[in-house]
Amino acid sequence: MAATPAAWQHTTVLLVEAVDAVAIRPEGTYVDGTFGRGGHSRALLARLGPAGRLIGFDKDPEAVAVGQALAADDPRFAIAHESFADMAPVLAARGIGQVDGVLLDLGVSSPQIDNPARGFSFRFDAPLDMRMDTTRGTTAAEFLAGADERRIAEVIRDYGEERFAVPIAKALVARRDGGTPVRTTAELAQVVARAVKTREPGQDPATRTFQALRILVNGELTELEKGLSAALALLAPGGRLAVISFHSLEDRIVKTFIARESKEVVDRHSPAMYAAPKAMKLLALGRIRPGADEVRANPRARSATLRVAERSVVAA
Known part of the structure; x- marks a missing residue:
């Protein structure tokens, strides 16, 4: 039996843990790079003050429509029909040069999987599409x-x-x-x-x-690499990066990126006595996995991994 629209619900994975990891400052500016159906965004907005801002990104036109409805109800929120890899120019166009946190919830959402027309699932017979952005590609x-x-x-x-x-x-x-x-x-x-x-x-x-x-x-892996670099460049000192991945390829990229940016780098082409190390840009804060109760309630959470890092103060 085919799924029906009423069944295309999305249970947000690691909701509390991810929002806690971002460490909301009430007047800060934040990015939800993978809006989906807005579970993380609504939780972030609940912790923001009146002057706080949240900008969501999503390539899926259906997700963007949900985001536009949320933006109409909450002036602190805006949604962009773009990949999070392109967050820098989108934010610059809005006059935003720094943010206090970036949250990425990678992979495909439950509504995308459960809607046969999208072609993501072998459980239903449908055209073999698989594009998150059905308007291009x-x-x-x-x-x-x-x-x-x-x-x-x-x-x-x-x-x-x-x-x-x-x-x-x-x-x-x-x-x-x-x-x-x-x-x-x-x-x-x-x-x-x-x-x-x-x-x-x-x-x-x-x-x-x-x-x-x-x-x-x-283009998920290339997009992830670009998005991580964009997030690092935008994060204010003390700002948080939180990334939820669902398979080893994604998690390896996130883990490697955080590890690389969490090390001091010495320029070995300079004489040793003058080669002051370049300060690390991130401080790795840890890895979080879903608890047994969440996995029982939502089996799709079983493969999720949340990695968190904080932007360090880089010396001039």
Whole structure:
């Protein structure tokens, strides 16, 4: 049975923990880089004072519509139909050069997964789209229709961490060469199921392939790297960066970024006696995982990891 709009609800993961991590200053300016359905934004606004500001970002037109309704009710809030990777120019256009906190809740939201028309899930048969921003870009079906076997295998291996990437790619190209390219989620799931010989108990054979194509179509890893750098440049001293990730590829990028920016750097091209280390830009504050109660109530929270860092005072 297909899901209905009433079922397309989103339970915000690590809601209290993420908002606590941002350490709201009542008169501060904050960014919710992944507005979604506004769970984190509403909690942030509840802690902001009358002069506080919150700017939300989302690529999904449906999420932006929800954000516009919130903005109409609360003048402290504004929503931008843009990627968080582009937060700097969007904020600059609003006269904002520094912020006191940035929150990113990565990955796909429950309404996107549960709406068959979006093509994110193998649970429903639908056009194989997978774009978070349905107004632009290449769909997953279009990618599979044009890419060669080597490129398809590379994407499924690197972004899905799928050990059967090569046989999956071969099967997809063979089907395409036979005149019936994959165009729907059910077709893709069927091809993968035939190509994958074994799978972990409880995991659908298509899980990793769907993840890989979604990451590719939306440029998620490149966007994350750009967004982290943009957030660091915008954070005021003492400002917080809080990032929730849902799989190892995302978490590795966040962990590596925070670790790199939390170290003093010595310019080894300068004479040692003159090589004063460049001050670290971030202070890593820790890693938080959902508790057992949250995972029981919302199984999609089980893979979430929240990492938190604070902008240090950089010497002039």
